[in-house]
Amino acid sequence: MITLKNVTKIYTGGIKAADGLSLEVKEGEIFGFLGPNGAGKSTTIKMITGVIEPTEGTVEICGINMAKDPVKAKSFIGYVADEPLVMEKLKGIEYLNFIMNVFQVPKELRTQRIERLLEDFKLSHAIMDPINTYSHGMKQKLSLIAALSHNPKVWVLDEPIVGLDPESAFILKKMMRNHANSGNTVFFSTHVMEIAEKICDRIGIIQKGKLEFVGTVEELRKLKGSGTLEELFLEVTKSEIEKMDFSYLDNN
Amino acid sequence: MRLKRWISLTWTIINANYGLSNLKTSLKKDKKNILILALMIYAFGAIGFSFVFFYKPLLISSYQQLATLGMEKLFLANAFLNAGIIGFIVGLFLLISTLFFSKDMRVLITLPIRASEVITAKLTVVILFQMIVSLAILLPSLVYYGIQKNAGVSYWLYSMLLFLLSQIFPMLLQTIIILPLSRIVKFSRMKDFMLYILGIGALAMSLIVVFLVNKSAINGGNNGFNLVNIFANPDVFINKLASIYPPAFFAVKTLLSNTFSGLAWLAGYLGLHAIAFVTTIWFAKKYYYDTYNSLQQFYAGRRKLSTEEMSGQLNVEKSLFATLHAREWKYFLKVPAFAFNGLSGTFILPIMVIMFPFIFKGNQEASGNIENFFQAIKDLYVPIGILGGVLAGSMSGLAASAFSREGKLLQELKALPVSPGDVLKAKFVNIMEISFMGILLMTAAIHLLLGGSLLLDIIVVLLSGVVSAFLNLLQLVIDATRPLLNWDNPQRAIKQNFNVAIAIFIVIGFVGGFGYLSFKLVDVVSPFAIAMVLALCGIVGIISLIKPALRMTSDLLKRDL
Numbered sequence: 172m173i174t175l176k177n178v179t180k181i182y183t184g185g186i187k188a189a190d191g192l193s194l195e196v197k198e199g200e201i202f203g204f205l206g207p208n209g210a211g212k213s214t215t216i217k218m219i220t221g222v223i224e225p226t227e228g229t230v231e232i233c234g235i236n237m238a239k240d241p242v243k244a245k246s247f248i249g250y251v252a253d254e255p256l257v258m259e260k261l262k263g264i265e266y267l268n269f270i271m272n273v274f275q276v277p278k279e280l281r282t283q284r285i286e287r288l289l290e291d292f293k294l295s296h297a298i299m300d301p302i303n304t305y306s307h308g309m310k311q312k313l314s315l316i317a318a319l320s321h322n323p324k325v326w327v328l329d330e331p332i333v334g335l336d337p338e339s340a341f342i343l344k345k346m347m348r349n350h351a352n353s354g355n356t357v358f359f360s361t362h363v364m365e366i367a368e369k370i371c372d373r374i375g376i377i378q379k380g381k382l383e384f385v386g387t388v389e390e391l392r393k394l395k396g397s398g399t400l401e402e403l404f405l406e407v408t409k410s411e412i413e414k415m416d417f418s419y420l421d422n423n
Numbered sequence: 424m425r426l427k428r429w430i431s432l433t434w435t436i437i438n439a440n441y442g443l444s445n446l447k448t449s450l451k452k453d454k455k456n457i458l459i460l461a462l463m464i465y466a467f468g469a470i471g472f473s474f475v476f477f478y479k480p481l482l483i484s485s486y487q488q489l490a491t492l493g494m495e496k497l498f499l500a501n502a503f504l505n506a507g508i509i510g511f512i513v514g515l516f517l518l519i520s521t522l523f524f525s526k527d528m529r530v531l532i533t534l535p536i537r538a539s540e541v542i543t544a545k546l547t548v549v550i551l552f553q554m555i556v557s558l559a560i561l562l563p564s565l566v567y568y569g570i571q572k573n574a575g576v577s578y579w580l581y582s583m584l585l586f587l588l589s590q591i592f593p594m595l596l597q598t599i600i601i602l603p604l605s606r607i608v609k610f611s612r613m614k615d616f617m618l619y620i621l622g623i624g625a626l627a628m629s630l631i632v633v634f635l636v637n638k639s640a641i642n643g644g645n646n647g648f649n650l651v652n653i654f655a656n657p658d659v660f661i662n663k664l665a666s667i668y669p670p671a672f673f674a675v676k677t678l679l680s681n682t683f684s685g686l687a688w689l690a691g692y693l694g695l696h697a698i699a700f701v702t703t704i705w706f707a708k709k710y711y712y713d714t715y716n717s718l719q720q721f722y723a724g725r726r727k728l729s730t731e732e733m734s735g736q737l738n739v740e741k742s743l744f745a746t747l748h749a750r751e752w753k754y755f756l757k758v759p760a761f762a763f764n765g766l767s768g769t770f771i772l773p774i775m776v777i778m779f780p781f782i783f784k785g786n787q788e789a790s791g792n793i794e795n796f797f798q799a800i801k802d803l804y805v806p807i808g809i810l811g812g813v814l815a816g817s818m819s820g821l822a823a824s825a826f827s828r829e830g831k832l833l834q835e836l837k838a839l840p841v842s843p844g845d846v847l848k849a850k851f852v853n854i855m856e857i858s859f860m861g862i863l864l865m866t867a868a869i870h871l872l873l874g875g876s877l878l879l880d881i882i883v884v885l886l887s888g889v890v891s892a893f894l895n896l897l898q899l900v901i902d903a904t905r906p907l908l909n910w911d912n913p914q915r916a917i918k919q920n921f922n923v924a925i926a927i928f929i930v931i932g933f934v935g936g937f938g939y940l941s942f943k944l945v946d947v948v949s950p951f952a953i954a955m956v957l958a959l960c961g962i963v964g965i966i967s968l969i970k971p972a973l974r975m976t977s978d979l980l981k982r983d984l
Contacts, residue, residue, distance in 0.1 A: 272745075
């Protein structure tokens with residue numbers, strides 16, 4: 172459902188944020204995308220969702236080339252950005268209506284779907300309020316509800332757990348599993364190794380724009396030895412955290 | 424130590440507000456951004472050009488007309504008065520948004536800084552912006568008057584001081600109006616409403632002041648002080664300034680008196696401003712932090728909807744165009760800085776045209792002269808109507824900020840399954856709807872002045888629409904090429920946007936150029952032909968700009984931002 176072929180992104184100034192990425196995320200799969208800050212996760216996600224164009228290579232969503240037919244390719248995606256992209260001056264319900272109008276959700280499905288999502292994410296009580304009265308977590312929930320409201324085949328979620336309360340995070344994880352089990356695709360980035368380990372069918376680790384590893388957690392263990400995913404991640408990304416000395420913080 | 428901290432704080436706020444570091448980095452990072460520099464040079468060039476070829480002759484002729492009547496003292500009075508009024512209008516929204524809607528307060532409020540330090544730093548941001556008005560209006564008049572009168576050292580010294588302090592009084596008026604009012608309407612749900620009320624109130628007040636001042640100057644108002652009195656003794660008007668705008672009274676007295684009595688008047692001016700400054704700080708300290716804090720306390724209804732209610736809200740299906748079009752209107756109306764600047768930019772000119780005959784009402788001689796002038800230009804009803812309509816329909820800055828006003832939300836548009844054509848169409852239709860409001864009002868205003876027929880009015884409205892559509896499309900292309908998206912304060916997207924400044928020059932250049940040609944060719948070319956040439960320009964312009972507009976929108980939606 173998501174296919175990246177030799178995708179490279181060079182930003183103005185020559186910075187290579189993604190370097191020849193090739194990846195295929197299949198139907199029924201939850202794919203966790205891991206990497207340190209600035210490794211190229213968000214850039215990759217933005218290329219998958221058509222927010223930015225790759226410098227080289229192609230991105231396909233459900234067989235549709237993003238560069239050739241962006242409108243059709245985007246219509247398969249439900250996207251939650253790392254920072255909630257919502258029109259803060261609107262009421263929550265107005266924003267959801269806008270998204271459903273853009274995705275042309277039939278009216279007979281709207282109430283039923285939105286009512287359930289609002290109940291599940293405990294946002295029913297705030298839906299008539301302007302979004303600028305919401306907390307960060309509430310905005311994140313609204314973004315999620317908007318992304319799921321049109322029942323997209325592909326969910327692309329950039330750090331979706333950040334800001335969510337434990338109950339909502341749990342619900343989202345269950346929804347991700349259900350969605351994948353129904354033959355759809357979930358692609359998400361996270362820094363929480365525990366979540367990646369628990370719910371991902373496969374993971375990808377990106378470091379300095381290059382995919383250092385793609386496979387299951389078990390495959391990673393076979394490759395790098397036993398340990399928690401966090402430890403394996405630090406090894407793959409060649410982190411030198413063990414050698415660091417923080418005593419300077421307490422010295423005068 | 425405290426001074427150093429204040430300087431650092433002020434510089435940081437100025438830097439953040441005007442995006443200086445951002446611009447510097449952007450210029451360094453991408454050599455293509457050199458276009459910004461080219462645009463800046465162009466804008467400064469255009470300012471220089473319009474100053475030399477339009478403003479300077481206007482200044483000279485204004486001085487000479489007054490000098491012929493022996494009233495050149497009024498030249499200085501006008502400059503101080505106009506700089507004050509325009510500074511007040513220009514700075515008002517910036518003050519509101521700098522105090523209440525700038526995101527830097529979220530950081531500043533957590534830091535160990537005194538309220539007075541933050542306030543003075545923020546007021547400095549506003550006053551710097553307002554000084555552009557003094558630079559454009561007051562300074563040239565002071566210099567020209569000084570040269571004409573071969574003024575001595577004291578004149579130049581006093582002028583410098585008067586110039587530097589010229590925007591303090593308008594800022595005091597803004598602060599006195601805004602802070603107590605903002606405390607009254609402090610509920611967060613009314614924040615936008617507050618901005619509308621303040622904006623409309625300030626605009627109405629400015630128009631009333633302009634009206635009263637002009638009326639007083641032209642026919643002396645109702646209290647027996649008339650044009651004959653002003654001719655006999657210009658000091659009558661200058662003394663009248665003491666009640667209309669005291670700083671202008673003190674300033675003019677300073678410059679027109681000899682060195683020593685000038686010093687006394689200057690002391691009065693400084694005293695007035697010292698009081699103004701202290702009062703401003705006192706008001707700000709008393710009201711600002713409290714009001715700011717209460718604005719952060721969101722009051723939300725938190726009401727759950729029943730299934731029926733939710734169905735009522737959600738079951739209105741719209742086409743993609745209708746959805747994007749509604750989004751444009753909602754975003755425009757729900758951000759007060761956009762709505763107020765856009766609507767005032769559209770309506771202010773027609774309103775001033777409507778006010779025009781009322782200013783002269785009661786002065787038979789002036790009214791008679793104006794009536795004769797109107798009769799003389801009546802044949803040019805359609806071209807004048809079109810050019811007036813174009814000014815009202817294309818100079819609001821809305822088209823030139825159509826993409827800039829999206830800010831970070833452009834990322835949302837980029838991720839949605841909408842084509843560049845849909846986005847452009849929704850924006851263009853929204854802008855043209857607002858343009859037509861201005862065109863209709865301007866046509867009504869010109870109808871009131873010149874008295875055209877209904878048929879001519881319809882022609883004026885339609886052809887104004889065509890020419891406005893061309894100029895608006897051109898502005899959309901400019902904004903799509905290099906939108907200003909990185910702003911925290913919505914005011915920046917429309918008021919401090921280079922694209923808007925360029926668009927204003929283009930519209931004024933177009934209207935001025937055609938106006939000048941019409942005036943020169945009126946004896947050899949019929950007004951109908953002039954109108955047709957204008958319409959033809961519009962049609963050719965629209966046709967030739969559709970493809971570039973689509974291409975630029977498409978490029979923008981694909982670009983790394």
